[in-house]
Each structure stands twice: as C-alpha cells, then as structure tokens.
Amino acid sequence: MPETIDKVAIQLKVNGKPYSLAVEPRTLLVELLREELNLTGTHVGCDTTYCGACTVLLNGASVKSCTMFAVQADGAEILTVEGLAKDGKLHPIQKAFGDSYGLQCGYCTPGLMLSTFQLVTKNHEPSENEIRKAIAGNTCRCTGYQNIFKAIRLAAQNMKGA
Amino acid sequence: MYPRPFHYHRAGSLPEAATMLSQLGDDAKLLAGGQSLIPLMKLRFANPSHLVDLNFVPGTSYINEQNGAVRFGALTRHSEIENSSIGVRFPILHDCAAGIADVQIRNRGTIGGSLAEADPSGDWAAVLLTQKTEIWCLSPRGERSVPLTDFITDAYTTVLEHDELVREISVEVPGKGTGGAYLAFKRSAPVYPTASAAVQITMEGDICKDAHLVLGCVGLVPVRATAAADALRDRRIDDKSVAAAMDAVREAVDPQADMRGSAEYKRTLAAALVKRAIEVAVRRARGERVEVSHIYA
Secondary structure, eight states: OOSOOOOEEEEEEETTEEEEEEEOTTOBHHHIIIIISOOTTSOOSSSSSSSOTTEEEETTEEEEGGGSBGGGGTTOEEEOGGGTOBTTBOOHHHHHHHHTTOOSSOSSHHHHHHHHHHHHHHOSSOOHHHHHHHTTTOOOSSSOSHHHHHHHHHHHHHHHHO | OOOOOOEEEEOSSHHHHHHHHHHHOTTEEEESSOTTHHHHHHTTSOOOSEEEEOTTOTTOOOEEEETTEEEEETTOBHHHHHTSTHHHHSHHHHHHHTTSSOHHHHHHOBHHHHHHHTOTTOSHHHHHTTSOEEEEEEETTEEEEEEHHHHEEETTEESOOTTOEEEEEEEEOOOTTEEEEEEEEOSSTTSOOSEEEEEEEEEETTEEEEEEEEEESSSSSOEEOHHHHHHHTTEEOSHHHHHHHHHHHHHHOOOOOBTTBOHHHHHHHHHHHHHHHHHHHHHHHTTOOOOOOOBOO
C-alpha cells in the first residue's frame, strides 16, 4: 500500500456505551467490536455473509456485522450479546436458550439470540413458520434446531411478561 | 478477511455522490447496502480504491404511490418493501422482497443496488421486467429515465455511465384482472436462487389476454420468454397451454452448469417454477389472495 489511507472519526453507541473512535475504512464492524472494543461475544463464522454468527442489532435491525464497514455504523446504536444481560441478570432470551438447551457448542448462539431479539420484540407469539423465517440467516451445526425453536418460543413468552 | 485498503467518501446528497464518482475516476464504486459488494471486496474480487457511501444521504429510502405508479428510492431496503402495505395490493413485490436471502441481508440490501449490480442471479430485475418499470438515473449531466428493458445489457452490466447512479425505480401498478407471481428456488436461505420465475398474467374470463414471463439465474441477463407468453396469450390457461409455455421456457433459457446444478436440471426447474407461478398469477388475477415466496429447505 504506497499511499496512506486516512482514518475516519466515528461516534457510536455499543450496548448503551458511547464511543468516539478513528477507524480505517476497511475495518469491518465485527472487527471493531472484537478487536478494538474487546467485545468478543460476537463471533466470526463463515466470514462470507452466510452463517449469521456475527449478527448484531444496528438501530434495532439485525445485520451481519462481517458485511458492514465500521465507518457505516457512525451515529448508530449497536446491541451485541454482551448488552443483553442487565445487572448480572440474564436477559429473558438468554434464560430461554439455557432453559431449553437451545445450544450445544454455543458458537452460533450470540447471533441466534440477536435474531430472536428482533423477532420477539415485535411478535410475542411467533408461529413455527415465522421462527423458521426469522432464523433462516443463522446456521447452527450442532443442535438440529429443535431446541432452538423451543428456546425462541419460550423467549417470546418470557418477553410477553417483561 | 480484509478488503484491500480504500478511501472512504461519505456523500451528503445524490448529486454530490455523482460528482464524487466523476472526480475520483474509474476506480471509485458506490456503496449502497453492500451485501454483494462487501463480500466481493473481502474475497478481493472487487478492489475499488474509493468507496462513495450513499447510506448517509437523507431521503433515499421511500415507497410512494403516485399517478398509478409505485416509486422506490434507490436505497429502499428489501425489508422495508417486505413490510410495506404495497405488498398486499401488488403481491409480486412482496413475493420477491420477503424471500431475498435472510432477515439480516434484507435489512441492509437495497432495491437500487440489486438492479445496478445486475447480477444474473439477482431477484429484482426478473420480477420488475414483468412490469412497466422505469429507472431514474442521475449524473453530473442531469437526470434521465431508462426503461428496465434497456437498463441491463449484460451480466453485471447496465447502461449506467461511470458517474451515474440510480435515484429512483418507478413501477406501474397493474390494473384489475391481472395478477403476478414470483417464485425462486434456492438451496438455503442466504444464497442466490438456482432458478426463478416471474409471471404477470391478464385474464378476461377464462382467456389469457396478456402474459409476461421472465426467468432469473438461467442466462447472463434475466430471460424474457416471449414464446412462452405467446403460448398463453388468447388461450385458455389449461394443462395444454401451460405445457406449451413450459416447453418454450426450456427452449428460451440458457443456464450454466455450476455447483447449484446441471444445465438440464436448471432448465427443468425453471419450467416447473413457471408452471407454479402461472397458477398463482391466475388465481391472483381472479382476486384470490395467495401467499408465496422463495422455496428453500
């Protein structure tokens, strides 16, 4: 790289905490979260926009953070798995995944929980088909999805009361 | 994976973005939803020196209905179209928007980006070619509208000049007695379809008065199957005319064998999708509400 690339100043909120940073344009959002902010709960799976392990919420909408540049998150609010639990208490979605054994190795779980978040905040009684559609962009290679479905249904119930 | 380093430019308006493209030269690319471009850059198939980001331009994401046409801002996300009320009256748009890739990709990907990229496996071009669609393009020299039929010239190639961008997509709302449907088959949610079929059929009683059939993923550009449309026009929609249309589709498509299947498989798949899409379009033309979307495991 012969010429220098200017870093870009950005401001964003991650899990409610404000940050002012200078980022290289090619830095992906997931790299910013993991390498700069040490929020390693967001995983990199396929790194090719397929598996959804890197799913985070950007202003409330789920996105694959490996397929977005960090500079594009300027001014945005990001929610990662680290932002789910409050005051040492698990979020109802996390509790549901635990109670339903909705995970095995856990690699896909942060992404699945954030896809669940987008679904159940709008829909407290998702149908089988709605759950299927909501997590179609999240790949799990351990569980066969049955317990993930149970977890999402339970999470929706838990959120109804919340 | 890291893309090659690039300079980042944030456009404040669409005219400014066009000016930036013209000043930065051939090695500058527009960044819309980024759901194709960013993976290509990470794999280093695309290595632009400059990216002009459109995502901070206000007023580029909208769905308006005016004078019998729906107008989409170029950066309208697939998910916004999926969740818009327009899909109830214009269901082929919902068929497409709700089935592209997965939730996360639909939250980012844009209709303008999909058309401007002109990926042979893209969904929107096939769907909108069955409709009266105009692409409003903007460059430092001003604005022009191009019918979608003239917009895509080859795989990944459009009539857009280097410093020209898509501002708006305008689609005429079909009248009564006509119905459309889009069906795509894909191996799993996040991937491009293996084949897709878009159909618009106008009925008068039992007779098909007009038909438009377009196949996606089975040629370098979406295939407009005019012979298949001729096989339906002024005829009853029955087993015989549908079989003739399916034969014409098999003839019209020119699929490439790849990891998604052999050419023969794709030919058969395209014909099968057309058959199902005709069925849905005819039911919709009669005023029935039918829900369909991409088919995947």
